Amino acid sequence: xxxxxxxxxxxxxxxxxxxxxxxxxxxxxxxxxxxxxxxxxxxxxxxxxxxxxxxxxxxxxxxxxxxxxxxxxxxxxxxxxxxxxxxxxxxxxxxxxxxxxxxxxxxxxxx
Amino acid sequence: xxxxxxxxxxxxxxxxxxxxxxxxxxxxxxxxxxxxxxxxxxxxxxxxxxxxxxxxxxxxxxxxxxxxxxxxxxxxxxxxxxxxxxxxxxxxxxxxxxxxxxxxxxxxxxxxxxxx
Numbered sequence: 001x002x003x004x005x006x007x008x009x010x011x012x013x014x015x016x017x018x019x020x021x022x023x024x025x026x027x028x029x030x031x032x033x034x035x036x037x038x039x040x041x042x043x044x045x046x047x048x049x050x051x052x053x054x055x056x057x058x059x060x061x062x063x064x065x066x067x068x069x070x071x072x073x074x075x076x077x078x079x080x081x082x083x084x085x086x087x088x089x090x091x092x093x094x095x096x097x098x099x100x101x102x103x104x105x106x107x108x109x110x111x
Numbered sequence: 112x113x114x115x116x117x118x119x120x121x122x123x124x125x126x127x128x129x130x131x132x133x134x135x136x137x138x139x140x141x142x143x144x145x146x147x148x149x150x151x152x153x154x155x156x157x158x159x160x161x162x163x164x165x166x167x168x169x170x171x172x173x174x175x176x177x178x179x180x181x182x183x184x185x186x187x188x189x190x191x192x193x194x195x196x197x198x199x200x201x202x203x204x205x206x207x208x209x210x211x212x213x214x215x216x217x218x219x220x221x222x223x224x225x226x227x
Contacts, residue, residue, distance in 0.1 A: 004153075032214050043202055043218040044154065088153050092214050097167040099144070099216070101153030 003027060004091050006102035014110050019076040021105050023089030026070070032092040033065055033072045038104065039085045047087075048074070079109045113137070115219035117203050123225045124193045132188045132222045134203030141208030144216060145178055145188050148200045160186060161208055193226045200224070 005024045013019045021035075032051055036044035050056045050063040050072065062075040072091075076083055086104040093100075116135040124130050136143050142161055146154035147170075156170040162183040171178070175194075180186040190197055200223050204216035 034215070036218075043221050046215055046217060049212075049215050090153075097142075097159040097161075098156045098170070099214075100156070101146075103151070103153045 002102075003100035004089055004102040006087075006089050006105050008103055009106040010108055011105055012108045012110055013079050015079060015081060017079050017109075019079045019083065019107055019109070021074040021076075021087050021089075021107065023072045023074075023091075023102055024070055025072070025089075025091045025100070027091070027093050028067075028070065030067075030070075030091045030093050033063070034090040034092075034099075035061075035063060035072075035074045036088040036090060036101075037083075037085045038088055044088055076107075079107075081109045081111050084108045115203055115205055115217055117201075117219040117222050119222060120220060121223050121225075123227060126195060126226055127192050129189065129191045130193055130224065132190075132201050132203075132224070134186045134188070134205075134219060136184065136186070136203070136205030137217060138184075139207070140205035140217075141183075142206040142213075142216075143180060143186050144204045144206075145186070146202040146204065147172075148202055148221070150199075154202055157188070190224075193224075195226050198224055198226045 035047045038044045048063045060077045064073045088104045089102040145157040148154045159167040160180045175191045177189045200221040202221045203219045206216045
Protein backbone atom coordinates (compact mmCIF):
# COMPACT_ATOMS: atom_id res chain seq x y z
CA UNK A 1 0.00 0.00 0.00
CA UNK A 2 1.34 3.41 -0.93
CA UNK A 3 1.75 5.95 1.82
CA UNK A 4 -0.43 8.51 0.04
CA UNK A 5 -3.25 7.66 -2.35
CA UNK A 6 -5.07 9.99 -4.69
CA UNK A 7 -7.57 9.39 -7.45
CA UNK A 8 -5.58 10.22 -10.58
CA UNK A 9 -8.67 11.50 -12.36
CA UNK A 10 -9.07 13.21 -14.66
CA UNK A 11 -11.64 15.27 -12.82
CA UNK A 12 -13.65 17.72 -14.92
CA UNK A 13 -15.88 20.44 -13.49
CA UNK A 14 -17.64 23.38 -15.16
CA UNK A 15 -16.44 26.89 -14.48
CA UNK A 16 -17.92 28.25 -11.26
CA UNK A 17 -18.51 24.83 -9.71
CA UNK A 18 -16.86 23.33 -6.64
CA UNK A 19 -14.01 20.92 -7.29
CA UNK A 20 -13.40 18.30 -4.62
CA UNK A 21 -10.05 16.54 -4.43
CA UNK A 22 -9.39 13.69 -2.03
CA UNK A 23 -6.38 12.02 -0.47
CA UNK A 24 -5.89 9.15 1.96
CA UNK A 25 -2.71 8.27 3.82
CA UNK A 26 -1.54 5.15 5.56
CA UNK A 27 0.57 6.33 8.49
CA UNK A 28 -1.52 7.03 11.57
CA UNK A 29 1.12 9.27 13.13
CA UNK A 30 1.29 11.65 10.18
CA UNK A 31 1.06 15.22 11.43
CA UNK A 32 1.50 17.65 8.57
CA UNK A 33 -0.47 17.74 5.34
CA UNK A 34 -0.02 19.84 2.25
CA UNK A 35 -1.68 20.51 -1.06
CA UNK A 36 0.40 21.52 -4.07
CA UNK A 37 -0.68 22.58 -7.53
CA UNK A 38 1.45 21.60 -10.50
CA UNK A 39 0.89 22.98 -13.96
CA UNK A 40 2.12 20.89 -16.86
CA UNK A 41 5.88 21.26 -17.25
CA UNK A 42 6.20 23.31 -14.07
CA UNK A 43 7.23 22.55 -10.52
CA UNK A 44 4.81 22.08 -7.59
CA UNK A 45 3.47 25.23 -5.98
CA UNK A 46 2.28 25.21 -2.35
CA UNK A 47 -1.42 25.99 -1.98
CA UNK A 48 -2.21 25.09 1.60
CA UNK A 49 -0.95 23.35 4.70
CA UNK A 50 -3.11 21.85 7.43
CA UNK A 51 -2.06 20.36 10.74
CA UNK A 52 -5.24 20.01 12.85
CA UNK A 53 -8.51 18.21 12.36
CA UNK A 54 -11.21 20.29 10.75
CA UNK A 55 -11.34 22.86 8.00
CA UNK A 56 -8.88 25.55 6.98
CA UNK A 57 -9.96 28.18 4.48
CA UNK A 58 -7.82 30.42 2.31
CA UNK A 59 -9.67 32.37 -0.34
CA UNK A 60 -11.38 29.95 -2.71
CA UNK A 61 -9.55 26.98 -1.20
CA UNK A 62 -10.60 24.91 1.79
CA UNK A 63 -8.53 22.04 3.17
CA UNK A 64 -10.25 19.45 5.34
CA UNK A 65 -8.45 17.00 7.61
CA UNK A 66 -9.84 13.97 9.39
CA UNK A 67 -7.05 12.13 11.18
CA UNK A 68 -9.32 9.38 12.49
CA UNK A 69 -10.23 8.46 8.92
CA UNK A 70 -6.72 9.28 7.61
CA UNK A 71 -8.26 11.52 5.01
CA UNK A 72 -7.47 14.99 3.73
CA UNK A 73 -9.33 16.87 1.03
CA UNK A 74 -9.16 20.10 -0.91
CA UNK A 75 -12.22 22.03 -2.06
CA UNK A 76 -11.91 24.69 -4.73
CA UNK A 77 -14.90 27.02 -4.86
CA UNK A 78 -15.88 29.02 -7.94
CA UNK A 79 -13.48 26.99 -10.07
CA UNK A 80 -11.73 28.88 -12.85
CA UNK A 81 -10.10 27.57 -16.04
CA UNK A 82 -6.79 28.73 -14.55
CA UNK A 83 -7.28 26.13 -11.80
CA UNK A 84 -6.77 23.39 -14.39
CA UNK A 85 -3.68 21.55 -13.17
CA UNK A 86 -2.55 18.48 -11.28
CA UNK A 87 -3.09 18.68 -7.53
CA UNK A 88 -0.63 16.83 -5.32
CA UNK A 89 -1.28 15.77 -1.75
CA UNK A 90 1.80 15.51 0.51
CA UNK A 91 2.15 14.07 3.97
CA UNK A 92 4.93 14.39 6.53
CA UNK A 93 5.36 11.81 9.26
CA UNK A 94 5.71 13.23 12.75
CA UNK A 95 9.33 13.93 13.66
CA UNK A 96 10.38 12.55 10.31
CA UNK A 97 11.98 14.37 7.47
CA UNK A 98 10.42 12.39 4.68
CA UNK A 99 7.54 13.74 2.72
CA UNK A 100 5.34 11.41 0.75
CA UNK A 101 3.50 12.71 -2.28
CA UNK A 102 0.54 11.18 -4.01
CA UNK A 103 0.56 10.70 -7.77
CA UNK A 104 -1.73 13.72 -8.14
CA UNK A 105 -5.25 14.34 -9.41
CA UNK A 106 -5.62 16.02 -12.79
CA UNK A 107 -8.31 18.72 -12.72
CA UNK A 108 -9.82 20.36 -15.78
CA UNK A 109 -12.18 23.32 -15.39
CA UNK A 110 -14.36 23.66 -18.45
CA UNK A 111 -15.27 27.23 -19.47
CA UNK B 112 12.31 37.87 -2.82
CA UNK B 113 14.11 35.32 -4.95
CA UNK B 114 12.77 31.80 -4.97
CA UNK B 115 14.61 28.52 -5.22
CA UNK B 116 16.80 28.32 -8.28
CA UNK B 117 18.22 25.24 -9.97
CA UNK B 118 20.75 24.73 -12.71
CA UNK B 119 21.00 23.52 -15.32
CA UNK B 120 17.34 23.47 -16.29
CA UNK B 121 17.98 20.74 -18.83
CA UNK B 122 20.74 18.19 -19.00
CA UNK B 123 21.37 15.50 -21.56
CA UNK B 124 23.94 12.92 -20.53
CA UNK B 125 25.23 9.86 -22.25
CA UNK B 126 24.90 6.66 -20.32
CA UNK B 127 27.86 6.28 -18.00
CA UNK B 128 28.57 10.01 -17.64
CA UNK B 129 28.59 11.80 -14.31
CA UNK B 130 26.29 14.77 -13.75
CA UNK B 131 26.02 17.48 -11.09
CA UNK B 132 22.80 19.34 -10.41
CA UNK B 133 22.81 22.54 -8.41
CA UNK B 134 20.20 24.01 -6.07
CA UNK B 135 20.21 27.49 -4.57
CA UNK B 136 17.55 27.66 -1.84
CA UNK B 137 15.62 30.65 -0.56
CA UNK B 138 17.88 32.78 1.61
CA UNK B 139 17.50 31.89 5.28
CA UNK B 140 15.86 28.54 4.66
CA UNK B 141 17.42 25.95 6.92
CA UNK B 142 15.90 22.85 5.37
CA UNK B 143 16.59 21.58 1.86
CA UNK B 144 15.09 18.58 0.09
CA UNK B 145 15.81 16.78 -3.15
CA UNK B 146 13.12 14.88 -5.04
CA UNK B 147 12.96 12.83 -8.21
CA UNK B 148 9.82 13.10 -10.32
CA UNK B 149 9.08 10.68 -13.12
CA UNK B 150 6.50 11.53 -15.76
CA UNK B 151 2.97 11.20 -14.43
CA UNK B 152 4.12 10.56 -10.87
CA UNK B 153 4.39 12.60 -7.73
CA UNK B 154 7.80 13.70 -6.43
CA UNK B 155 9.76 10.94 -4.69
CA UNK B 156 11.86 11.94 -1.69
CA UNK B 157 15.61 11.51 -2.14
CA UNK B 158 17.36 13.31 0.69
CA UNK B 159 17.07 16.03 3.32
CA UNK B 160 19.50 18.57 4.77
CA UNK B 161 19.22 20.73 7.81
CA UNK B 162 21.85 23.40 7.32
CA UNK B 163 24.94 21.46 6.21
CA UNK B 164 23.93 18.21 7.88
CA UNK B 165 22.43 15.50 5.71
CA UNK B 166 19.91 14.06 8.13
CA UNK B 167 18.16 11.65 5.83
CA UNK B 168 19.37 10.04 2.63
CA UNK B 169 17.14 7.02 2.71
CA UNK B 170 15.50 7.89 -0.60
CA UNK B 171 18.68 7.88 -2.69
CA UNK B 172 18.11 4.97 -5.11
CA UNK B 173 21.69 3.74 -5.25
CA UNK B 174 25.22 4.54 -4.19
CA UNK B 175 25.64 6.32 -7.53
CA UNK B 176 23.65 9.19 -6.04
CA UNK B 177 25.38 11.61 -3.73
CA UNK B 178 24.27 14.97 -2.31
CA UNK B 179 26.08 17.65 -0.37
CA UNK B 180 25.46 21.07 1.13
CA UNK B 181 28.85 21.99 2.55
CA UNK B 182 28.12 25.53 3.74
CA UNK B 183 24.47 25.14 4.55
CA UNK B 184 23.18 27.03 1.53
CA UNK B 185 23.80 25.79 -2.03
CA UNK B 186 23.39 22.06 -2.55
CA UNK B 187 24.61 19.75 -5.27
CA UNK B 188 23.14 16.41 -6.28
CA UNK B 189 25.64 14.26 -8.11
CA UNK B 190 24.82 11.17 -10.10
CA UNK B 191 27.70 8.97 -11.15
CA UNK B 192 27.69 6.60 -14.13
CA UNK B 193 24.22 7.68 -15.20
CA UNK B 194 21.74 5.04 -16.37
CA UNK B 195 18.64 5.42 -18.50
CA UNK B 196 16.42 4.87 -15.48
CA UNK B 197 17.88 8.04 -13.96
CA UNK B 198 16.01 10.10 -16.56
CA UNK B 199 13.56 12.25 -14.62
CA UNK B 200 13.00 15.76 -13.31
CA UNK B 201 15.05 16.47 -10.21
CA UNK B 202 13.38 18.94 -7.90
CA UNK B 203 14.90 20.86 -5.05
CA UNK B 204 12.77 22.42 -2.31
CA UNK B 205 13.57 24.50 0.72
CA UNK B 206 11.67 25.39 3.86
CA UNK B 207 12.24 27.60 6.88
CA UNK B 208 12.99 24.63 9.09
CA UNK B 209 11.93 26.52 12.18
CA UNK B 210 8.83 28.05 13.69
CA UNK B 211 5.65 28.43 11.73
CA UNK B 212 6.08 27.12 8.23
CA UNK B 213 8.73 24.68 9.36
CA UNK B 214 7.74 22.12 6.76
CA UNK B 215 6.19 24.31 4.08
CA UNK B 216 8.37 23.60 1.11
CA UNK B 217 8.96 25.84 -1.87
CA UNK B 218 10.16 24.17 -5.02
CA UNK B 219 12.64 25.23 -7.62
CA UNK B 220 11.91 24.89 -11.35
CA UNK B 221 13.64 21.52 -11.52
CA UNK B 222 16.34 20.01 -13.71
CA UNK B 223 15.14 17.69 -16.46
CA UNK B 224 17.76 14.98 -16.91
CA UNK B 225 17.69 12.83 -20.00
CA UNK B 226 20.12 9.93 -20.22
CA UNK B 227 20.68 8.62 -23.73
